[in-house]
Amino acid sequence: MDDGRWEAILGKVYGDEAPVRDAQVARYRRGLAAFAARYGPGEVAVFRAPGRVNLIGEHTDYHHGYVLPVALDRDVLLFARPRADALVRLANVEAEFPDRAFTIATEVPPRSVGDWANYVQGAAQLLERECGPGLRGMDALIDGAPPEGVPRGAGVSSSSALTVVAAVAIVALNRLALAGAALAECCSRAEWYVGTRGGVMDHFASLLSARGQALFLDCRPTADGYRYRPVPLPAGYAIMVVDSGVRHRNTGPHFNQRVAEGRIGIHLLQARFPGITHLRDVSAFPWEELEPLLPECLHAEDLPALGIDLERLLDGGVRPLGGEYRVRQRCRHVITENQRVQGAVVAMEAGDTITLGRLMDAAHASARDDYAISVPEIEVLVEAARAQPGTVGARLTGAGWGGCIVALVERDAAAVFAEAVAATYHRRTGRVARVFHCVPGPGAGLVCATRV
Numbered sequence: 001m002d003d004g005r006w007e008a009i010l011g012k013v014y015g016d017e018a019p020v021r022d023a024q025v026a027r028y029r030r031g032l033a034a035f036a037a038r039y040g041p042g043e044v045a046v047f048r049a050p051g052r053v054n055l056i057g058e059h060t061d062y063h064h065g066y067v068l069p070v071a072l073d074r075d076v077l078l079f080a081r082p083r084a085d086a087l088v089r090l091a092n093v094e095a096e097f098p099d100r101a102f103t104i105a106t107e108v109p110p111r112s113v114g115d116w117a118n119y120v121q122g123a124a125q126l127l128e129r130e131c132g133p134g135l136r137g138m139d140a141l142i143d144g145a146p147p148e149g150v151p152r153g154a155g156v157s158s159s160s161a162l163t164v165v166a167a168v169a170i171v172a173l174n175r176l177a178l179a180g181a182a183l184a185e186c187c188s189r190a191e192w193y194v195g196t197r198g199g200v201m202d203h204f205a206s207l208l209s210a211r212g213q214a215l216f217l218d219c220r221p222t223a224d225g226y227r228y229r230p231v232p233l234p235a236g237y238a239i240m241v242v243d244s245g246v247r248h249r250n251t252g253p254h255f256n257q258r259v260a261e262g263r264i265g266i267h268l269l270q271a272r273f274p275g276i277t278h279l280r281d282v283s284a285f286p287w288e289e290l291e292p293l294l295p296e297c298l299h300a301e302d303l304p305a306l307g308i309d310l311e312r313l314l315d316g317g318v319r320p321l322g323g324e325y326r327v328r329q330r331c332r333h334v335i336t337e338n339q340r341v342q343g344a345v346v347a348m349e350a351g352d353t354i355t356l357g358r359l360m361d362a363a364h365a366s367a368r369d370d371y372a373i374s375v376p377e378i379e380v381l382v383e384a385a386r387a388q389p390g391t392v393g394a395r396l397t398g399a400g401w402g403g404c405i406v407a408l409v410e411r412d413a414a415a416v417f418a419e420a421v422a423a424t425y426h427r428r429t430g431r432v433a434r435v436f437h438c439v440p441g442p443g444a445g446l447v448c449a450t451r452v
């Protein structure tokens with residue numbers, strides 16, 4: 001393909017700013033050359049799936065609550081050629097991810113925790129179960145390398161982008177009639193394969209986002225599917241993402257500890273509100289009515305007497321941390337966060353950035369104090385971000401325990417923000433922060449088909 005054709009195709013995805021588009025053209029060309037070197041000449045299809053940054057609505061998705069994410073302009077690419085058999089061969093442009101191969105089947109246990117191929121295998125296995133038998137495999141090369149790729153372990157969904165791009169490729173190469181919300185929902189279940197009991201937010205954001213918009217998603221499935229709608233971002237403001245460089249591993253037991261604490265809360269609330277299944281179901285009740293029903297703290301040995309079987313609560317997921325279960329404050333975070341997301345959508349639609357910023361700040365306080373998912377480095381970043389003129393709100397984003405913050409900043413102040421926040425962070429922690437202006441990009445899909 002000549003330069004003009006590449007520019008036309010990639011300009012639609014990444015925008016028409018020449019340096020950005022040129023870097024993407026070089027990246028796609030590199031990927032195609034690596035694919036040809038690895039698998040030989042012939043047809044190749046290129047798919048992409050973006051990471052996401054969540055503006056507000058943290059740890060609400062797996063409680064059937066509300067979220068407001070934005071797709072990043074950073075993505076994972078998958079170069080693929082279908083095979084006649086069910087074999088999937090996987091290569092990665094980054095040397096730290098060794099080659100892998102597996103045959104698509106319905107019941108294969110995951111490889112060791114953290115193995116990168118688990119995300120692709122999870123997607124393949126789930127699709128075989130839902131749409132098989134007999135799915136065809138592929139020869140595939142993955143490119144998720146930063147800076148154009150999604151930063152890993154930073155709370156911006158690099159793992160979900162890999163799951164989604166794998167699913168999108170397998171669906172397309174097998175001509176399966178699965179798309180939109182139904183595919184996003186499959187991807188979220190596919191990611192359970194790695195053991196984390198996360199929600200649907202990341203996969204919906206990666207698949208269904210639109211350029212320049214946030215996605216307001218109600219994570220409760222209904223008989224007609226999920227309810228979601230695009231919400232335009234406030235004009236004149238930049239979404240700034242700052243990566244602390246402190247890494248978390250979502251597959252670890254910390255995440256499932258929080259899932260367990262919320263589910264213990266539900267179990268206890270069911271005595272008073274029979275029929276409820278998720279924390280979402282009690283969001284209309286005043287907190288004063290719920291608080292006395294939720295103990296501040298429980299220990300593992302208290303659970304059997306309350307009729308709680310953790311193993312069953314977590315559906316066979318990775319064992320939680322154990323120790324203390326801080327039920328009351330975790331539930332308070334989820335319930336109040338749902339109210340904040342609804343308020344944020346109203347504020348955004350009314351162009352009321354002051355209220356939006358206040359809600360982001362309040363969401364951060366709740367995530368730090370009630371959900372206890374902040375770390376000192378993130379506190380330094382949030383404080384530095386808020387000290388900048390032009391910042392209307394700042395908070396940690398993603399699962400927590402490190403990763404990124406997101407700030408809404410007046411566009412004219414964005415360049416100074418980037419410099420000042422990085423300088424303060426370095427001075428106070430000795431660490432290097434990576435700051436990027438998030439230009440909300442389109443959702444996942446096929447980019448092009450060509451020959452190498």
Ligand code: NG1
Nearest residue numbers: 058059155157196198199250398399
């Ligand atoms: P990240 O930030 O990508 O680790 C995780 C969950 C989300 C959501 C957020 C917290 C997965 C795949 N993702 O995302 O569903 O619960 O934490 O809001 O488990």
